[in-house]
Amino acid sequence: MIAYKLGNSLYLNITNRCTNRCEFCIRQREIGVGGYDLRLEKEPSLKEIIEAIGDPSGYKEVVFCGYGEPLLRLQTVLDVSRYLKKNYPNVPIRINTNGQANLIYGEDITPQFKGLVDVISISLNAENAEKYQELCHSDYGKEAYYSILEFARKCKNHIPRVVLSVVDLPSIDVEKCRRLAEDLCVELRVRIYYE
Numbered sequence: 001m002i003a004y005k006l007g008n009s010l011y012l013n014i015t016n017r018c019t020n021r022c023e024f025c026i027r028q029r030e031i032g033v034g035g036y037d038l039r040l041e042k043e044p045s046l047k048e049i050i051e052a053i054g055d056p057s058g059y060k061e062v063v064f065c066g067y068g069e070p071l072l073r074l075q076t077v078l079d080v081s082r083y084l085k086k087n088y089p090n091v092p093i094r095i096n097t098n099g100q101a102n103l104i105y106g107e108d109i110t111p112q113f114k115g116l117v118d119v120i121s122i123s124l125n126a127e128n129a130e131k132y133q134e135l136c137h138s139d140y141g142k143e144a145y146y147s148i149l150e151f152a153r154k155c156k157n158h159i160p161r162v163v164l165s166v167v168d169l170p171s172i173d174v175e176k177c178r179r180l181a182e183d184l185c186v187e188l189r190v191r192i193y194y195e
């Protein structure tokens with residue numbers, strides 16, 4: 001399943017890969033979001049993604065999300081976004097990400113989003129690096145958390161709306177996360193955890 005509908009949004013699932021192994025991840029389950037089977041047998045090409053999108057004019061937004069981390073396919077995300085902006089300029093584009101792209105690529109990639117991405121939702125997941133690593137098991141260790149905060153800061157220069165998200169697990173101090181988001185002058189979204 002490359003493109004799937006949730007609410008009035010069209011979600012794009014472009015990779016299974018991720019640099020985290022979060023304990024609450026849908027990848028740990030047989031069937032993912034909304035009953036859709038999201039495990040990809042192979043990563044779809046640009047052409048396959050565009051075909052799967054079809055005409056998105058009726059949707060509130062198109063969201064890169066999926067089963068894995070979409071920014072592991074940064075060039076594809078940019079190419080699809082460029083296509084959408086050219087052909088459907090009124091449909092906003094959102095990326096849901098683990099926020100580790102600058103660590104993955106070893107440089108600041110956020111300027112590439114300018115004019116293409118309208119919203120970025122970055123999973124903060126915890127109020128400090130230790131807790132983040134316990135919960136998300138990043139390949140980069142605790143460094144991942146500091147990089148995520150820096151990534152959010154940098155995104156603000158190029159993307160109109162930057163959102164940090166946390167899952168409302170009992171072990172997470174949501175108020176501390178809220179203060180972190182306030183310090184960065186970005187929104188905080190609290191996601192409900194479904195067991």
Ligand code: SF4
Pocket residue numbers: 018019020021022024025026027066067068069097098123136
């Ligand atoms: S960052 Fe997202 S895709 Fe990656 S393991 Fe965590 S929840 Fe799953």
